[in-house]
Amino acid sequence: MHISFFTCGGIFWWIDKFCWNGWRIQQNMWTRRHRLLDPYQICRKWGSFEKCYDALNLYKMDWEIPIPHNKAVVFLHGLYQPPWIFSKIAFRMKKNFEPIFFSTPLLRFDIEKNAQILNEYLDKRDSIEQFNFIATGIGALLLRTAYSKNPRWAKKMGRCVFLSVANKGYSYLRGKENKFWFKLLFSKIGKYLLPSYMENLLPFTADYSIIYGGKENDTGFFSFLKSDNDGFLRVCDALDDNAKESFCAINRHHFKLFHDNQIKDLIFNFISTGHFGKGQRLKKDSAQIWNI
Numbered sequence: 001m002h003i004s005f006f007t008c009g010g011i012f013w014w015i016d017k018f019c020w021n022g023w024r025i026q027q028n029m030w031t032r033r034h035r036l037l038d039p040y041q042i043c044r045k046w047g048s049f050e051k052c053y054d055a056l057n058l059y060k061m062d063w064e065i066p067i068p069h070n071k072a073v074v075f076l077h078g079l080y081q082p083p084w085i086f087s088k089i090a091f092r093m094k095k096n097f098e099p100i101f102f103s104t105p106l107l108r109f110d111i112e113k114n115a116q117i118l119n120e121y122l123d124k125r126d127s128i129e130q131f132n133f134i135a136t137g138i139g140a141l142l143l144r145t146a147y148s149k150n151p152r153w154a155k156k157m158g159r160c161v162f163l164s165v166a167n168k169g170y171s172y173l174r175g176k177e178n179k180f181w182f183k184l185l186f187s188k189i190g191k192y193l194l195p196s197y198m199e200n201l202l203p204f205t206a207d208y209s210i211i212y213g214g215k216e217n218d219t220g221f222f223s224f225l226k227s228d229n230d231g232f233l234r235v236c237d238a239l240d241d242n243a244k245e246s247f248c249a250i251n252r253h254h255f256k257l258f259h260d261n262q263i264k265d266l267i268f269n270f271i272s273t274g275h276f277g278k279g280q281r282l283k284k285d286s287a288q289i290w291n292i
Helices: 049-062 083-093 111-123 138-148 152-156 180-193 195-199 261-273
Strands: 014-020 023-028 034-037 042-047 071-076 098-102 130-136 157-163 207-214 245-250 280-282 289-291
Touching: 014 049, 014 098, 014 111, 023 049, 034 049, 042 049, 071 083, 071 138, 083 098, 083 130, 083 261, 111 138, 111 152, 111 180, 130 138, 130 152, 130 261, 138 157, 138 180, 152 157, 157 261, 180 195, 207 261, 245 261
Parallel strands: 071 098, 071 130, 130 157, 157 207, 207 245
Antiparallel strands: 014 023, 023 034, 034 042, 280 289
16 A cells, blocks of 8 residues: 655655656665655655556556657756756746756765766656756766766757856865865765866767856855855856857846746757857857847
C-alpha cells in the first residue's frame, strides 16, 4: 500500500535518475530507495527504479498525460539553490520546450561524479531531439564538465544561457581555500569555484550566451566585493570573450535576474533563435546590450 504525500523535491539527499514531462524518479543517496514525484512534488510511488518507472507509465495512461515537446530546456541550479528558482523562466519556455529540472546533492560529490549523474540522467531521454540549457552558478561548470565527456546526448546539443555564472572563477575566493569556513560552505565542490581551476578548463564549444547583473560603478550591490557586482558575482568574473552574446542587466541584483521579464524574453529569444533580439544593439564597452 502506498500513501501519496508532499515532499520538498529532494534537494538534499535525493539524486534525479529519470524525468518525463515534469515527473521525476529520484534515488536516495543513503538508502538507495527510489521514489516517483509528480510535477507538484507529491510522491506517488516508492521502491525500485523499475517499480517507479512502471507506475509512471500507468499514470501516463490513466491520467492521459500529454506527450511533451521533442525539444527540451534543462535547468541547472547553483549551490544552495533549489531547482524551482527557475520556475518563472520555465513557465516562459514551456510553450515551445519541455522544461527539465535536474537536482542532485552538489556538495556531496565532486564535479566529476555530479557530471556522471547528469549524463546518465539525460542519456535516458532518447525521444528528445534537442537539449538546450539554462544554468546558473556551479550549474554551468557542471554542464561544461558533463559535455566534455562526450555523452550520447551531446550530439543533440542546442543552445545554452549562463545566468550569473563566474566564467573566470570567483576571484574574491582566491587564497581562501584553506580557511575553515571555505571547506565548511563548499565541501568537495570548493576547488572548482577558484580561478585557478577555470583557467585550465577546456573551452566550451557549444553555442552559448551570458547574462549578469551590475550597477556600472565600483561598488555594485555589495561593496565588500570591491568591484561592480550583482551581490554575489563580480562583473569582471562573469565576462567571457568566447560567448556568442552577452547582456549586462543594469541595476538588477542576483535574485532579480530570475524573475525579470526582460531577462526571460532574452533567454527565450536566444534559446529559440541564437540571438537575444532583433532590436537596436546599444553601445557598451564590456557587453552587448540589446534594446528589444
